[in-house]
Amino acid sequence: MRIGLLTSGGDCPGLNAVIRSTVLHGIKSYGDEFVGFKAGWRGVIEADYVELTRHDVRGLSRKGGTILGTSRTHPYNHPGGGPENMAKQLKRHDIDAVIAIGGEGTLAGAKRLADEGIPVVGVPKTIDNDLKATDYTFGFDTAISIATDAMDRLRTTGESHHRCMVSEVMGRHVGWIALHSGMAAGAHAILIPEQTVDVDQVCEWVEQVHSRGRSPLVVVAEGFIPEGSEAALAGKGQEADGRPRLGGIGEFITAQIEERTGIETRNTTLGHIQRGGNPTGYDRVLGTRFGMKALDLVHEKAWGHMASLRGTEIVKVDLAEALDGLKEVPAERYEEAKVLFGR
Numbered sequence: 473m474r475i476g477l478l479t480s481g482g483d484c485p486g487l488n489a490v491i492r493s494t495v496l497h498g499i500k501s502y503g504d505e506f507v508g509f510k511a512g513w514r515g516v517i518e519a520d521y522v523e524l525t526r527h528d529v530r531g532l533s534r535k536g537g538t539i540l541g542t543s544r545t546h547p548y549n550h551p552g553g554g555p556e557n558m559a560k561q562l563k564r565h566d567i568d569a570v571i572a573i574g575g576e577g578t579l580a581g582a583k584r585l586a587d588e589g590i591p592v593v594g595v596p597k598t599i600d601n602d603l604k605a606t607d608y609t610f611g612f613d614t615a616i617s618i619a620t621d622a623m624d625r626l627r628t629t630g631e632s633h634h635r636c637m638v639s640e641v642m643g644r645h646v647g648w649i650a651l652h653s654g655m656a657a658g659a660h661a662i663l664i665p666e667q668t669v670d671v672d673q674v675c676e677w678v679e680q681v682h683s684r685g686r687s688p689l690v691v692v693a694e695g696f697i698p699e700g701s702e703a704a705l706a707g708k709g710q711e712a713d714g715r716p717r718l719g720g721i722g723e724f725i726t727a728q729i730e731e732r733t734g735i736e737t738r739n740t741t742l743g744h745i746q747r748g749g750n751p752t753g754y755d756r757v758l759g760t761r762f763g764m765k766a767l768d769l770v771h772e773k774a775w776g777h778m779a780s781l782r783g784t785e786i787v788k789v790d791l792a793e794a795l796d797g798l799k800e801v802p803a804e805r806y807e808e809a810k811v812l813f814g815r
C-alpha cells in the first residue's frame with residue numbers, strides 16, 4: 473500500500489517516533505510505501521507532500537517536534553477542503569490510506585472524513601492527556617518531566633527569597649498536567665479546571681506553608697476557572713480552529729495571593745517549553761507502539777478507528793469513543809492530592 477502520514481494540531485514530543493515506527497514497520501512487514509503530508513490537513517488538501525523512505529526516518533524517535541510540520545488547518549473549512557477534493561487528491565497521487573496523528577480537533581476531522589468514505593485511521597497525541605478511550609497520550613510524560621524540572625528550579629529560588637511561587641501550566645480544559653507535575657514537585661496547592669477552589673482557601677494553604685518557614689509553590693492549570701467567573705481566562709484571542717487561547721490565570725492568582733496575604737509572590741508561565749525538546753523514553757515507546765498499531769489498522773481497513781493504550785496493551789478503538797467528551801481528572805484523584813496541600 474501507499475500510505476500518507478500527517479501531524480496536525482499543536483506539536484508534541486513523540487510525533488517523530490510515530491512517523492519512524494509506522495514507516496519502518498510498513499516497509500519491513502508489508503512492503504508499503506509512504507508519503508508525509510506537510511502541515512497537517514493542508515498537505516492533503518493541496519497535495520503538498522514528500523516521499524518518506526527508510527533513510528528519512530533514521531534516528532527520528534529521539535527528536536522533538538515533527539519533521540512534517542503541523543498546523544491547525546481544518547479539513548473541511550480550509551479552501552478546497554472536504555472529502556470530495558481529498559478523495560480526488562489521494563486518487564491522483566496513488567495514496568491508499570491516511571494516518572492522522574493528532575488530538576481532539578484532528579481526530580474529530582478524521583472521524584468525519586472516515587464517515588464520508590476517506591480511508592483514514594488515527595493516532596492520539598496531546599500533552600494535555602485529555603482524550604477519552606486511551607489511558608495516556610504521548611507527549612504528556614515529557615510535559616510532566618519538563619514542568620517538574622522547572623518547578624524544582626522555582627522552589628530553590630523561592631526558598632532563597634522566602635517567596636510564594638506560582639506556576640501556570642498548560643492542559644487546556646483539563647488538569648492532568650497541573651495535577652501530575654504539581655504532585656511530582658511537591659506543590660502546596662494545585663488548581664485545576666475540574667475543581668472549584670476559592671482564593672481564600674488558596675491563601676490559607678499559602679500562609680500555612682509560609683508560616684512554617686517554607687516557600688509555597690502553587691500550580692495552576694491554564695483552564696482553572698477563578699471564583700466568580702464562568703470561564704477560564706482567555707485574553708489572547710482565538711486559535712486558528714476557533715478555540716479560545718487560554719492563559720493569564722497565573723498572573724491573576726499571583727496578584728490575589730500577594731494582595732490578600734502580603735507575601736511576596738511571583739508567577740512563571742511555563743508555556744510552550746512544556747511541548748519542546750526531545751521526548752522521554754516513555755513517550756518514545758508509546759509513540760513507537762501507537763505507530764505500529766496504526767499501520768496494522770490500515771491493513772485491517774479499520775477506517776475511523778485509532779490506536780489506544782489500555783493498561784499496558786495497545787488496542788483498537790472507535791474514534792467516536794475517543795471523542796465522547798474530554799477525559800477529566802476524577803474528583804477522587806484531586807482529593808488524593810489535596811491531602812498534602814497547605815500544612
Ligand code: F6P
Nearest residue numbers: 482598599600642643644711718
Ligand atoms: O493542546 C496542547 C496545547 O499546548 C494546550 O495545552 C494549549 O492550550 C494549546 O495547545 C496552545 O496552543 P498554541 O500552540 O496554538 O498556542
